[in-house]
Amino acid sequence: MTVDAWIAEPVNWVFSIVAVVILFTAVRVVTSPNVVHAALYLVAALAGSAVMFLLLSAEFVALVLVLVYIGAVLVLFLFGIMITRAPTGFDEGLSNDRKLVSAAISLVLLGVLSWASLSAFGTDTVNTVGSPTATEILGDAILGRFVIPFEVVSFILLSALIGGITVARRDLTPLEEEERKAV
Amino acid sequence: MVSSYVLAAEEGVAGLVEGGFWADTAGIMLITPFIAFLAIIALGKRMKYEGGEFAVASMAVNLVWATALFIQNMTEGGSSEVTFPIGGIGSGLQFELGWMVDGLSIMMYFLVSFVGLLVFIYAVGYMHGDIRVTWFFAAFSLFAGSMLLLVGAPNLVQLIIGWEGVGLASYLLIGHYWEDQENVNAGNKAFLVNKVADVGLVLGAIIVAMAVGDFGFVELSEASFAQDPTLSAVAVVGGLLLFLGAMGKSAQFPFHIWLPDAMAGPTPVSALMHAATMVTAGIYLMARTFPLYQNLASEIRPWMIAVGAITLFVIGLLALVADDLKQVLAYSTVSQLGYMMTAVAAGGYTAGLFHLFTHAFFKGLLFLGAGSVIHAVHSNNMSDMGGLRKYMPRTYTTFVIASLSLAGIIPLAGFWSKDEILATLDHEGYMVVFWIAVAGAFVTALYMTRAVALTFHGTYRGEGHPHESPLSMTGPLIALAVPSALVGFLNVPGVEIPGIGNFTEWLAVRVIPMGDNHPEGIAWNLAIIGLIAAGAGIVLGWALFARDAETQVARDRLEVPRLYPLFRRKYYMDDLALGIVDATRGPLARMIDWTNTYVIDGVVNATGGMGLALGRFVYGGLDQRGVDGVFNGLSVLIDGLGSGMRRLQTGRVQQYATAFVSGALVLVIVLMVLR
């Protein structure tokens, strides 16, 4: 496939634009000097990923991503930021002083990963047929072939829930205990 | 052993039949408590009894239906099932909600409604003037409703919904007085212990349902009778997991730890929880899925019997030392649940269920009686009671009837059901378990005599002037005392009641007739053994605990000096983790000490000796300064190396991560180049 043919496909324009948005926002997530902004950039990056899932005709996963991540997890993150009273203004001290080393490592990692996939898959194309994957197939797979892993995952979620509550709950100080009894 | 499948073929009444009006509308029983729940929340605060009216009304409606079904089904027989499809996964598994009408579920409908109604009426009097009464009745309705949903379930999915609802409601009710941290902990403990076991239930249900291809109990029974190859491949694993779930809910050893703590809730909660709802759910599940264990997973049955036997005897002993009256009863429940589990696992499906049936009446009565006493003396502890028979004659009489029934004295209800279990164990040849069960009967009689003696005889040790409870509390006591005494006659072995037949034979008729392993006719020799054990327990208990009141409490502690601490600490089950730590700490310390003394010291001494010899040689043989130079150089080198290496251990996660990622990268690159 030639470069011209690739460019001639409008879907690839969408891909390119969204990919640029994702990469830009992802970079901002890890470089932004403002904690709240970083979390909000993550929203944008994840929304971009959801668009990618749609391009790959995985609409159910895309919606799950929007609902679970953007709807719930990010709110949790913002709560976490507020509760730990991280400086919500600009703060240059959010990153440590090993930026160059880390950037070099990341670039090498990117090079290795890209080279690996480029050399392995060449010009393979993705075979999305026009209609999106039926949610029925996904439901069948989750509650049929993968029902045991599904249950295991749900128990992981439950134990994380209980564990989270156990870890995060605060025992009252003796003083507060007194106050509570008095009431 | 008679194969159940052969029995089913002989009787030739397999399959569902038309249920008639009462059976077709039985679903009302599953809904009214939830309607009551909503009504109490919406309107409860404005009502005279703060919402108790709705709870009582819903149970009264249910009792009408349950009684009608009971009578109709016992005379006419037949099983029916009404289901509504809710959804499904593809073309395979279907979810349905609905209700079963057969002997087993009718018995449970009747128990929950009957005991529930009396307990609710009692609770109106008991909770009067308490805090959060409205909320209490809302949660209480939820409790009964979830249990009805559970016992009416025609499939595993609905059973699990009801099962979890029961767990949730019990959590809310146990922690009703949440101002005290202890009660909150008790609720958490009950919930978490049950959750561990629920993992087994859910996984077991999925495994079994995947093998059968349907969640329904009828389909499960059919597949079990037909020895379905897909099901038999997973029967042991699935059965074991389901049993795990039942162990948690029915407080079988070692999951029994939550039940005594569950006493933290108000007493009516304990009464309902121990009599009809919650703890009977596990036995019910085992009975419901009985064909699976009978026909396919018979390998696990010895284990189930062992768990039941341990529970019935070992936990029963704990009731001998508890001072809290409700705790005595709680341990007694655990012990009786052990009886039921043992009987069901031994194949005496109906014997276990019949004991569940009679037990519900007298255990409900015992708890309500205990509540009446606690209401009067404002203490749970028997050391604050004594001599109450003079002040509370009605409570006393009914309590004694229930105690005798629990101890298994002829002709009260408990005698007939316990005898049935003993006969089953004898018939199936589990002689060791049989004698454990007899010993359990002795212990049961002993602790119940102790409880009665310490509570009602002797002289009053508490403060204030106790008085008999109001009619709304003593009324249910009397209403429960009648079935506690008489309900055993429903099932006198070998005797058929005209027009009705035999209770256990009725129970055994399900969509597929269950068949059963118990002998025909009454086994007088076994009954006499049981009676002797119970009688001995009562006599011994009377001799030990019913004499002068002054020394009662003191002697209570001295009689079993060796065992007392063991029982008192509940076999150290709660201290088990601590115990393991303690047990390993000593040997570990000694081992390290030994290593230190002999190995390391030896090495050091040997090195020292060699060094000494070397030093002498060097001193004698080499120039001191040259050697010094070499040694100093070496030490500086090692020192530098050490300080350098030490810097690597910064304790900072991100530096480790950096090293980790770059190391992995280097490895990948090396591998790629080599390829």
Next chain:
Amino acid sequence: MPYDVGSLMLLNQFLVLGAALFSIGVYGLLVRRNAVLVLLSVELMLNAVNINLIAFESALVTNAAVGQVFSIFVITVAAAEVGFGLAIILMIFRNRRSANVDELDLMRW
């Protein structure tokens, strides 16, 4: 209207995007001092994995949508991880008045 999406989309364009996201996530993991931000970077990495899973799914077309199923599992586990991770961070913050990972060096020599 059957619109033939993606017959001209390369598998590699998604894989490289995923690789880039993953590398950015690694960078964040290595340089961010605030523990919440470290968790954010981990989320980026998990998301990169999801993109890879979905891309492979549509390249290989398994009949049970295995790739999508696993990406849902990844999302679930990530949600559990965030919940528990934030609980730990909260606990650390309470005890140390700081959520900076490079001040947590009690485990050093």
